[in-house]
């Protein structure tokens with residue numbers, strides 16, 4: 025008969041332990057080191073400590089031994105591999121008019137994904153019902169192919185401000201019914217996994233940082249120009265969320281004293297009320313109705329409306345009014361960005377979102393304004409580039425948000441000490457310091 029197991033009381037790991045465990049995992053995860061001697065060389069940790077940490081990480085299923093690695097004389101050391109398939113992450117990006125869902129492995133590689141039209145304004149119940157159904161479908165698909173993988177965490181991007189600490193939207197202007205809704209609690213209960221929720225612009229910035237055009241950068245600014253305008257800030261390699269989680273909400277910065285244009289937030293003079301996709305569509309419609317653009321009048325007649333995408337197409341075919349609208353929007357965005365560039369000195373500004381993807385004209389106007397209005401030192405090395413992940417940035421970033429949280433040193437040390445995962449990590453609520461990068 026087996027002895028009854030005495031429950032293991034997790035010991036509180038020392039700070040050195042926390043750091044060395046995370047360092048060893050990060051070196052193998054990033055591919056910077058593949059063998060124990062390489063880990064030792066890169067980290068400065070002694071051989072005994074490296075062996076202990078590797079053993080712990082192997083025991084809990086995060087690492088495995090592979091083929092023989094390169095030998096520097098003597099017996100070749102075994103190569104170590106991060107077990108990216110030890111679990112999966114569910115990620116969703118909810119836009120104003122679409123849902124994107126995906127399943128990734130623990131290295132952020134997308135294994136399956138789905139996208140469909142959806143209206144965020146229907147409210148949290150119908151939208152999250154649909155997200156849950158899509159997650160279930162993808163999991164069935166993945167499990168048929170990869171076996172019974174456990175969900176280690178869930179990441180959700182929403183098109184509005186989110187209080188990151190609680191995973192609840194906070195007075196989101198385009199999301200009626202979502203204010204204070206417990207998105208995190210609902211999905212945790214449904215899938216039995218930890219959930220993190222953030223503004224989609226932050227997940228987009230994170231996606232670009234980990235897997236897109238900002239890979240390897242430390243100071244970037246991601247600007248989304250879609251129906252609205254928002255920005256995500258990465259400072260020193262970390263997402264800067266600010267004290268309440270709404271850093272980067274530049275769409276409602278005042279760019280004009282006129283009290284004539286009222287923004288959807290209720291204020292007047294906001295950047296997005298002049299330069300966002302909805303503003304472009306409004307001005308394009310007026311131009312069509314007032315006979316200032318033959319092209320847009322034709323669009324209005326055949327489709328019954330004018331969209332921001334119509335204005336981009338019109339501009340590309342030489343419609344002067346549309347060229348002016350896009351140039352004016354680009355200049356307004358650019359002059360605000362110039363302030364941010366001076367204030368914050370990023371190395372890279374990435375412009376994403378539907379309106380930015382539609383043509384070069386807007387991006388050219390943004391660039392011109394930023395370079396003209398910023399100090400030479402701030403722009404000497406500055407690159408302003410279009411998003412390379414485009415509409416996938418938010419989904420990939422939502423998965424990386426979860427991965428970053430799971431492997432934050434303190435959490436990692438706790439669940440490794442507690443003997444999980446094998447199934448999925450049991451997370452304890454531990455205070456986090458800044459993640460090691």
Ligand SMILES: [Zn+2]
Pocket residue numbers: 275276287288289290291294297
């Ligand atoms: Zn506003």
